[in-house]
Amino acid sequence: MLVLAGRVPWLGRLPGDIHIQRGSWTFYFPLATSLLLSVALTLIFYLIGRR
Numbered sequence: 392m393l394v395l396a397g398r399v400p401w402l403g404r405l406p407g408d409i410h411i412q413r414g415s416w417t418f419y420f421p422l423a424t425s426l427l428l429s430v431a432l433t434l435i436f437y438l439i440g441r442r
Contacts, residue, residue: 405423405424406423407423408420408422
């Protein structure tokens with residue numbers, strides 16, 4: 392995903408992504424990005440498998 396993040400500027404910065412920063416501690420979980428990629432890959436593999 393890091394390779395794609397440089398080419399697609401909005402990837403990893405969607406409204407549902409969780410980002411918590413407290414002092415020097417940072418927690419980041421790309422929830423919305425993960426769901427979007429999962430749905431996209433599921434559709435792609437479904438369409439490829441229908442043949």
